[in-house]
Amino acid sequence: MSKVDFLVIESNEARAESIVSALHFLGYHPQRGVDCTATEESTHAWRAVYVGSVEHAAEAERQFALLGDAASHVPVLLASDSQWAARLCAASSPFAARIGMVEFPLRYEQLAEVMRSLYARLLGGRRGELRFVGDSSPMRHVNALIRQVAPFDSSVLVLGESGTGKEMVARTIHECSPRRDKPFVAINCGAIPAELLESELFGHEKGAFTGAISARKGRFEMAEGGTLFLDEIGDMSLPMQVKLLRVLQERMFERVGGNKTQRCDVRIIAATHRNLEQAIANGQFREDLFYRLSVFPLEMPALREHxxxxxxxxxxxxxxxxxxxxxxxxxxxxxxxxxxxxxxxxxxxxxxxxxxxxxxxxxxxxxxxxxxxxxxxxxxxxxxxxxxxxxxxxxxxxxxxxxxxxxxxxxxxxxxxxxxxxxxxxxxxxxxxxxxxxxxxxxxxxxxxxxxxxxxxxxxxxxxxxxxxxxxxxx
CATH class of the missing domain: 1.10.8.60 (Helicase, Ruva Protein; domain 3)
Structure with missing residues (x-):
């Protein structure tokens, strides 16, 4: 399973349930503070916190302390009627510049827009300038889609002809996301022989095969906490597609030649110049993997179109x-x-x-x-x-x-x-x-x-x- 990344502090059960459900839908992995007694690096990587109704101040303080060092930089979602509103929004508060207000009854569209605005404000400066060059309607549409999907952990499938800038899309999404300070790791699935791709993705243990003279990390481990870009995913062999699908579903994998299961916390962005729906019809690509990757499809226009x-x-x-x-x-x-x-x-x-x-x-x-x-x-x-x-x-x-x-x-x-x-x-x-x-x-x-x-x-x-x-x- 993916690491818990969103702390929810809410005494009202109905509100807590709606917030957790909405965050799950946006691609986060929330946990209520009341259900959390301790955190560790292998299971938690805080990216944001929600603060709502606070009935018992001491218990709320305990839950807030679970953020640890992350409290100094993570965005804060704050219910407009929260008892902590005055404290967190005060001019002298270190949280004032990274607060987004949430109204109830909760609406998914409102929550998504608040998160987008928060990250746009926090990214600012150099990263605020990251955009695809072009003032045409197709490129304005691409930039709008990048801004919309970047703050969330949803998988993205970038489609388009060779040379349209698919890897640049992936890098821009990463740089405009909460994972921007973690690694961006790219791998071209079509450039690596099928028999070596598994080792490249998941790593291998010493002696796993001829030439494996030492243990080696795979791309999933290298990208831990960040973004893994799977370029030319349409060229991946069917047996490898099965193994990748399992990892995407369970967020766990084993190195080649090893039996230790490792958790992974990576955002997946895939890209291809192929028509995957046609490849599915031809039996060359798994339909279940396509839907797992294509949560948010983004098609790059050819240059002749702009x-x-x-x-x-x-x-x-x-x-x-x-x-x-x-x-x-x-x-x-x-x-x-x-x-x-x-x-x-x-x-x-x-x-x-x-x-x-x-x-x-x-x-x-x-x-x-x-x-x-x-x-x-x-x-x-x-x-x-x-x-x-x-x-x-x-x-x-x-x-x-x-x-x-x-x-x-x-x-x-x-x-x-x-x-x-x-x-x-x-x-x-x-x-x-x-x-x-x-x-x-x-x-x-x-x-x-x-x-x-x-x-x-x-x-x-x-x-x-x-x-x-x-x-x-x-x-």
Missing amino acids: LDDLPVLIGEFNQRLARRGLGSVRFTAGALNALHQYAWPGNVRELCNLVERLAILYPHGEIRAGDLPEKYRGRQVVEEVQGAASLLAMMEGAALDTQITAAAVASDVTVLPEGGLDLKDHLADIEVGLIRQALDVTGGVVAHAAKLLHMQRTTLVEKLRKYGLQNSLAA
Whole structure:
């Protein structure tokens, strides 16, 4: 069984029963103070306390003392008509900043909201900033679900395509939960051979199998008191699913090769990119395990479903790269438009990798559509390169007439900025972008690129030297 984590101090039997039932429903493991005479680390790990009616002050003090050191930091649920209300809510009280008021008759929705508000207030600071980047409707929905489920111990099943950020969801839930100061342990169930997964999860004793030269803790023991993230749960073998289900039901396990039963107190978050309901129909996943894990399903949207978040995601990745010493990159409207047309099979992970690649190639540079790897550019880019000859021919001359300006502006800027622009620099940027596109299209072969741009090879070589693009030949 899981450790007791919620102390209930309540003299009114009916109220005590309703509070205990509601806390059980929210995923806690409450115990009435009147039924508890002592606590120990193996059976108790206080995360909160409820204080209601207090008929006998001395007995209530004894029960409150069961919290021990936890009294200095755990949230306090307080009945609005409790005799201890004035004492606990006083300005000088160390409990005043972590009290949530509960009204009777009790409503589950009210209790859940009070607990959410309490933890949001207590987490504050750095953890209050933990959220998934994006202002689109799908990402606002994801952030709302994380805030709702984080304070409770309910199992979470994170669904979504590869690269959507399922492990980040698990870590964020952990960091926004009462277990945040305990370990977060992750294991990829699909990356470990079936015959070794049991040992990885539950540990083994010395001599349990060939190569077991010493006893070893498993992930359940490592995550004690914290969160265990079971990634790619859909790839777990059926025999292992049976063993995992037993542990989730009984919250007890034995190491491989051992006979000592150990209790575990961990929150389970699982994730998969597979359709588990289809896997159940195909006989590849146990239905009872699915319902045990899927108490709170949370589906991550694919990047193609929230493309409006591209600019803010790129900004976030630029900040991360800057912290690592890499130069940030800026994307022109044309480049962003090309990225909008791409299907993003690798989702946010693919976008992150793309931004890092471009930051290495063009540190502190401006990324145009032609600078993007070929598959990201869209259909119009090759046509733009093939039609660049006339623009470059005009730019070869000394005069910059109206025709040049119109062609240049049409290629990447549709409206003159309010503060104006340096036309010479802007046209040079366009020329650089077109040369890069030509080199990309032709695999870096200067002669072929020059032919595509309708210019002499020697002229193109001079331009490569002028703009410092020699490295483009090896990029």
